Amino acid sequence: MKEIMYDIKGMTCAACVSAVEKTALKTNGVLEANVSLATEQLRVVVNEGYLEKELFKNITLTGFKASLPDLDLSLAEKQQKKLKEMWSSIVLALIFLVPLLYISMGSMIFLPQIPFLDIDKKPLNFAIGQLVLTLPVMIIAYKYYLNGFKNIFRGHPNMDSLVAIGTLSSFFYGVYALIKIALGDVSYAHKLYFESAAVILTLIMVGKFLEQKSTTKTTSELEKLMDLKPKTALLFDGNTYLEITQEEIKISNILMVRPGDVIPTDGVIRSGFTTIDEQMMTGESLPKEKTVGEVVIGGTVNITGAILMEVTEVGDKTVLSTIIKKVSEAQMKKAPIQKLADIISGYFVPIVFIIAISGLLFWWLFSKDFNIAINVFVSVLVIACPCALGLATPTAIMTASGSAAKNGILIASGESLEVAHKASLIAFDKTGTITKGELSVSEVITLNEFTKLELLQLVASLEQPSNHPIALAILKAAEEANLKLKQVTNFSNHLGLGIKAEIEENNYYVGNEKWMKENKIKLGQEKALIKKGEGKSYLYVASKERLIGLISVSDDFKDDAFKVIKRLNELNIKTVLLSGDNVETVTYMSEKIGIKEAYGSLFPEDKQNLIKEFKKDHTVMMVGDGINDAIALKEAHLGVSLSSGTDVAMSSGDVVLMRDDLTSLLTLIKLSKKTVINIKENLFWAFFYNMLGIPIALGLLTIFKKGLFLNPMIAAAMMSLSSVSVVLNALRLKRFKGEEKMEIKVLGMSCKRCEKRVKDALKALKLKKIRVDLLTGIVSFKINDKVSLKMVEEAINEAGYTVEGKD
Template identity: 45%
Template structure:
């Protein structure tokens, strides 16, 4: 299966996006398609064995739209310039049409040779010519409406097309009658309705697109955050190169005030770097030999040299752009409901408009009255606001989250996060810093402590667990040279086993590992002392005999107690899930305010615990992503705490880049505000249609209140702008 994000041209409302999505999902070879109206793109997963990209793009064309290729979020300045000039032309001509047709109604002087009473032929021909120009300028709307009608996926443009052409064709009929001498038809010309409807649709769409572009600005800024050039060391000389010329392993030089060019690791120098654009933290962070640096961050102080590790599409910035784009191109459950409604909405409106047209034709016996009401219903019912309600809010919220260092991989996660009832935290590396140190070692063997540590560290060097790193670091501090080992095996949730070159068989891990392998345990006093001091304990057996206990200590992250308190204030149950022993876990839990501790559990048992907690409601699991993959997948929402350069954790739906658990509360707040905003948007969208369609249908006609097509187009534009402006309020939250 292959995933592509394609730029789509020609979508104007929710009926367009939902119709295209429905059409694509019916095609053999396409596993899933999500179409986003705000971003004007389609996230498509298809079977490469059955389809090529060209065939996928042909499906899009058959549905009445155009694929512009892979979406790179680059600016379409040329097209935007054309749209601007087109709108100016439509505005000027529409105002001229309005003046010619209505000046006399508001007391303005009529143009003498175009006076409808004295020169009806001139009047009719002038309006016909000017309206034809407006229709030609707004032909994209009519073409889109026609294509979607033919493909049986009628959309907003279909309603506009039928309405505009109905007014225009009836007006042409009136013009022909005037040319024949039946000048009374001059009162039944509706050229201005056809032109002004297109004018309001175009101006509304232009404003919508301007605001949609603002929501994409964060992505565009990220794509241009890295410098164009950098300095690398080549044969001992400093050489200026473009970003594309940098290769993995190159040594890059960054001086004060310059930006980091690519992701890498510092090999020389010390400095402070501003990473606020990616982590949301405004305080510069120290970077020294061994530290990771992220492309686009700004070097404040000293000159550093770093080894290029991630370039091009592998970089952190590229991953962020990819994940944010992925989130905005997925469908939230609430959006699927809106899409379903809009799919039935347009055909229903067409049927209602035809029925009402017939009723008014019978009641009034006046074709011009009936056609006016028919056009007003079609125009006022355009579901623009319905299509914008959800995706616009999701795009803005995703941008807000990414600026805080929170990457949400799907809009469904963004919608559901505020519903979470329980949050489970792994201990090591999540609640604690994960910078473990060996605080104490009890040696029960007849070997020298350094010799024993050499064997233990050599085996642990094969593991990626934080505790393993602590033991290896201890050996390096003691200048112990590691040796070759064999038959290494990691046992998730328990520890490791393996042999040294001279066939010594070691088991290193927790108490469960020892008991399952019938290792006799003694020295409980030493064990209790380590536990009471808050250490995690590592048991070491040699040939099934206990030979050592290692105490490994950690430091609680800043602000963790405050985060836990805030979560409790939101009536969320907080649980610590850890493979560590119960006493050590409780020592840490007491310090940070967690009362519900599930300790000494394997990854499988963690998942089982989460499944039980799911019975009470949605569960979020927060882990370091190293040994919590099963738990992260099992939870309704998996949150991975990242180091800042490794953000593509496949098992988590959310990645916190800056290692700051305060972002959990930020995520819940963003989710809550986003869902509230979406509901407000949908309310106004539905409220508008519920109120305006009956008025357009003439329900208030007995009171002398009518809604002509021009006012209908204006009110439809105002409805869309109301939704857009309400969604934009999320930026300030």
């Protein structure tokens, strides 16, 4: 078996995707077929009996074109090229549309008439002028007719089919009116609908352009993965170092990697000891110590020591390249949601056609007057014009996306808004998602006469020359405590162990347990104080031959993490924690924050496999921020990434939370529910007008008065009214507000005076609608975008109380 990728041209919607996949699967030797509309690519898994020519032939007969990928252009470059072509088409269409609208509607708003195109004095010129300006727009938008009718003939009419039929109905009625004018009936000069066809087509082109622009941006961000690899590497030939390009690296080459360099490719350390920042891969903020014989991964960062590494994988075989490939595959395997409007239109279009033709034949035979018959035929098609049906979903999605942006949420597609509220399981990455993603001092333990501040001051002073992440966390804690650091002499750094230095002629040792043992420091008393499995890293501090204290560092929970998890549990949404950290730590942290299930020691593909399992029983949302989450984000029904994360995680997610908090997740779920309700309301109104208008267009009014038929002008007005109602309903989403109320539990309140202190503290932050329940300790207030949860907690702490969930 082997996997092959092809470019597919001519696809515009989910129906096209389905047609290509079905055709590919019918080809001999094709075992699996997945199509991505976003990238316009087909991925097939084939066996020995596969014939490429047969696949190409079958896809061509279906109405599309398959070809081998153009390797000279990247996917982003291809999409950028397409974007430019689409923009050129829009500009060209507007060149004809603007004068068309001036001619057809200028008199309605009292603009001066062009003498030789005057509707009353030169009606034929008026009609011909509109025809001449409409035809170029239709030619520019020919693909909508090509795809629309192709799908009709294939038995799968889609939105393109509705647009094609609606605009052609308006156009051909305009042609009919022009003929009537030429024959002397100038009243038809007021019954032209050429501009309707041109406006609809241009608006559709603009919508497609915006959709393509979003897709192109996503693809461009995804390709940034490759930029993680350095362009060059230092090759060691046994005597000298030679700078070579990434493409020149070969398996078994020995490469030099200096402190601060990015690992060029996958390999094994052959000489040296160092600390590697693998956050790109594992998502964990604590660097990993590496020595001879241990594996290093391309794209990770060498922090402390110089190493010689032997190359084990290059090119497409590296871990980083595999992640890129898997992200792409996961994107293609994600089944597109069949839009409700597309499903309905599959039945709606043929039914309208049958009704219109039946009306034409009935009135032609019954009245013997073709004018009446064509009037009925056109009225049915015009009143059933798919404008409202076509606007039902996109207007709601566009308005909701704008509201989401105001609330700090970027939506990549309409599918995201449809799926979010259905999530029954939310899987969280740990580091940088529910935690802050940076180390901080969590505990200072003294074992002699030193106070905690004195010990922190001592260790921070000793660590001044170091650039290790733990040292930086200690220095930051000392700075926040306004501690003055002492002068350090005879500093020495011992890789993988710790440091030795002097302050005021006293020797001190700071490092791990092994470093203490090497310097014959007596240990034992600290064991009862060390809390294992809590995600803390302990730094031992010794003077001469005795241990004087311990300092622990950890990655703390985000300020609003406890509240968000609690709310999700109240909504009966199952929560799961996925992390590359050890199982003990992940289990402890999940229990502390209230997450139901926890899985640790996971690699990116492990997260993906777990998401696949969850999908069997749940609608799964994955929330993450790192490259290590990219595959899982794509595998989930909905991937939510954080703006504080990597560009690749952001591009892999269907939704990006722009604020550094998780409260936006609750806003997303709430907005999703409201959006889906709005879309269904829009579809109802669209069909209500059609179901009311079609019988009238068929001649229902003749029951009440003979010869009373619906004028196509009124039909067009009713069609417009349906569109207006849909748009106005969608605009209600502009008033959407996110989680307006925040609730926290304050510990230590016991009386009315306590209540007043808490209220005054929150009023000082200009928060409104503050409510305090002394019995439960629950304090609620209206969310203010300018006031973070951390600011609220600090204000309550200063008032003498504590917020539950904070140490």
